[in-house]
Amino acid sequence: MQDTLIALRGLQEIDRHIYRVQAELERLPKELEQRKEVLVRLQEAISEREFSAKELRARIKEIEDATSGLRQRQRKLEHESNTQKVDAALLASFQHEIRQVKRTVSQAEDDGLSLVSEADEVEKGLTELQERLAEESTVFEEFQGNVVKETADAEAKLAELIAKREKEASGGIEAPVLDLYTKLLASRGGEALAELNDMVCQGCFVGIPRNLSVRLARQLEVVQCPNCQRILYSF
Template sequence: MSLLKQLIEIQDNKKNIAVCSNLINNHEYTGNLKRVKKEFDMEKSKFKNNESEMSNLRNKYQMASSNLNNDKDELEKIKFELYNNAGSDLKLIDALQKKFNKKQEGIKIVDNQVLKLLEQEEKLSSEKESLKIKLSKLKNDFYTYKNTEGKKINDAREKIKKSEEAIKELEKLIPVDILEIFNKICSSKGTGAAELRDNICSGCKVKVSSMTIDNVNKQQRIVYCDNCGRIIYCNEKKNF
């Protein structure tokens, strides 16, 4: 591998490290996890409130049903007394009839309450099922996203490790003075070396001068791009 290729490979590995570091430090990942977790907690709170409402509703229903049964028993007693014990006592008949009518109206009211409670329970039960499905989906989304993104981050860490090892090995092959020049250019321009393709610098996309091409052909030790100053040729064996 030529010296220039080694320098370009170093900067490619540095670029890979930067990309992977950005992925690891990307706050969007943490933000998305927090958002899904927050939504899950909100739906979970709704689910608990639903269960609490259902419990209170059942208690009301049981109480109303018990009252309804008691009222019906009392109505039957009044009816029995009216038709069997009142005889021809008009005053008693009138009182029992009024009591019967009042109790019957009360039963209708309680009966309507029981029906409304049943309707409310059905509605809450439907909401509970919807919440249960939504909670399950949010939970799956959370862990799927966490596992998927977690794998990306682990892969990125592994790539950084390999790139750092590759850079260390490549730097051993490059003369110290050339490496210092390369790193200095990298610090100011982001990249320190570029290939020359059809007399055009791949770093700045500008055609170099004939003199620069001549220096490359003469195998000068280091040749820089006229426009951007990146290394476009370097020869380890050539001396100044």
């Protein structure tokens, strides 16, 4: 049994690396995806702001056009009230309309100014977002390049480990023990073995009954931790 445990520990050593490399191979595309999401959200925020800025500028243009039309109307009224022979009643009516036009123009100018400052603010934010997107895109491209390289490295490493594992697994471990080990490896996150140290399983840190420790010392059978089921070994 001691030989089996030694062989299992050799296997565990390789499998630990395999699990680590596999976790890396899972993590890399996920992280890439997350970083891509950030860029997509940034681009969405930019598009929204571009739309708002465009709308605001269109409204400002409308107000400017309307104001310019009203100013023409004002000049025409002033001209007419000055040059034509108008009686007092007509003059009063002209003046009344001129005052109304002036008020409308003044209100429109206020509205226009407040829209201009709103548009300026939106465009300032837009520029900041565009700068951020440019920076983040550069970082992303660099990261993406690294991911490609790291993935290739990890895959090569994995192939190497799997070849090494095949050699180890074929050497002197009984099929039922190997099955048990393989199942535990999957269910215990890549750690199928645990050292027993001072009657405590080092896999789950729970103490085990003395009789199990005695059975382990006899080296006649595979002994599992009653709590985490890992195969126990001791030096």
